[in-house]
Amino acid sequence: MTERAVEDLLRTLAPQVLGVLVRRHGQFYACEDAVQEALLAAATQWPAQGVPEHPRSWLVTVATRRLTDEWRSERARRDREVAVAVREPAYATAADEEPPAEDDTLKLLFLCCHPALTGSAQVALTLRAVGGLSTAEIARAYLVPEATMSQRIRRAKQRVEAAGARFVLPSPADRDDRLRAVLRVLYLIFNEGYTASSGDELHRAELTREAIRLARELRRLLPDDGEVAGLLALMLLTDSHRAARTGPGGELIPLAEQDRSRWDRAEIAAGVALVTEALTWSAPGPYQVQAAIAAVHAEAPSAAETDWPQIVALYRVLARIAPNPMVTLNQAAAVAMVDGPRAGLALLTSLDADDRTAGHHRLAAVRAHLLELAGERAAARAAYLAAARATTSRPEQRYLEVRAARLAADR
Incomplete structure (x- = not known):
């Protein structure tokens, strides 16, 4: 089994093993530490020695021994806690000794x-x-x-x-x-x-x-929670763009300029199916609506062919059921594509007095984009530079600086 496969297996087993220990012993703090030590031992040994026949049992055994060792070092609690630990069976190899599957x-x-x-x-x-x-x-x-x-x-x-x-x-x-x-x-x-x-x-x-x-x-x-399905759909649809979001040098490529042939069509299909199915039987929640917006973007052949009126309508629904400044920010960008950049800029005005967004680089970046669309190059350049100063992400900073430099060069 490859190292990556071992890592994936361990991450799947981690909560199961921790659950076994906490149900038996309580003391979440100590059990979590013991499981981490068992995971570390497995990550070191399994790639070289092979995965044991019953990997979950192996982890439970090692973690239980770690607990026993820890409790033995605490003399004040030694008698009670060691007695509990020692009574635990040594889940090692036999299939009928597997820990409960709960x-x-x-x-x-x-x-x-x-x-x-x-x-x-x-x-x-x-x-x-x-x-x-x-x-x-x-x-x-x-x-x-x-x-x-x-x-x-x-x-x-x-x-x-x-x-x-x-x-x-x-x-x-x-x-x-x-x-x-x-x-x-x-x-x-x-x-x-x-x-x-x-x-x-x-x-x-x-x-x-x-x-x-x-x-x-x-x-x-x-499986019957629509918002859980909506969140998974949103993640898949968003992640489908990942390969196209950066250039050869790691530079950020905005959505409108991405090579859509590089989008992950399997993730898009899975995300669209999830949110479509969830919306047929579940009242729309914030994650489902965001996933629906992401689906409209993902299914558009190009930025120019995006169904912007539908996206604006979905943002209105989202603003009604889960109002927050980031929703308004994204809504403004969508409105600008339907009603023009001035309409989008008008929506941004309310965010200047909101402490959650007043100094945020994304507000300055969206404003810069809309000002550029409106033909206000000097104001757009100033806003791009303000956004670049505010972000701590180097790829975003470089992208914003490049946008500002282009506006200066076009004068």
Whole structure:
């Protein structure tokens, strides 16, 4: 089995193994650490020695031994906790000794997205506990020191335990709110991978790949939820453009200028089918509507042939059911394609006083684009340069600077 195949297997097994340990022993903090050590041991040994016959049992055994060793070093709790650990069977080879097949992934997702945690802590803990990524991998993806990410994850686990969170699915009264948090966390992970907020690379494929994998898993667990289907569809449709978004030197290529023959038609077909099917039986939610917008873009033969009136209509629906400044920003760009750049610029005016967007590089970038369409070259150039100064993504910064330089050269 290749190293990549081993990594994929381990990430699939990680939440299952953690679920087994937490159900037996409680103590999410200690169990999660033990599972990470078992995953590290497997990642080191399996590519060279081969995957064991029962890989999940192997991981449970190794993680349980790590727990036992840890508890033995804590003398004050030694007698009670070692006794519990020692009673556990050594799941090693026999098929009839496989751990129970109960899938705890959904419980873990809800636990990692506990309301006691900040958004960044939810993201980090989800990637580690459910995604099976190491602290070093998460730190690299988010361009922070490993020590910083380690502290963030440690504090997140402490807050979860301090909040008295139980390893059970939330009550029906709390489930919708918690599911929205889970969807938001997966969306944040995907977006950070698709357009990295900082650094020299536009994409972080490990994050988009993991977000899509987790969204597929959530779809498997909740097949009757339209918003889960909508989020997965949105990810697939967005990711379908990835190969065409950058040039040979890593430069950003905007949607209108992309070579659409490089778009992933399999992902487009899967995304369109998902959102079309979900909208036939589910009331439209924000992710479904965004997926429908992405589907219109994905199915257009060219930018000029895009059904912009339909996109504007869908943005009006989205603004009604989930109003936020980023929706208005995207709506303004679509309106400009139907009613002209002045109409789009008028929509942007309300965002200047909104703290969430007033200093955001995307507001300046969209304004620059619309000013350029309106023929106001000097104002557009100033806006492009303002956007370039505001972003911490080098590919975006280079693209914005190039746009500004072109306007200066065309004078």
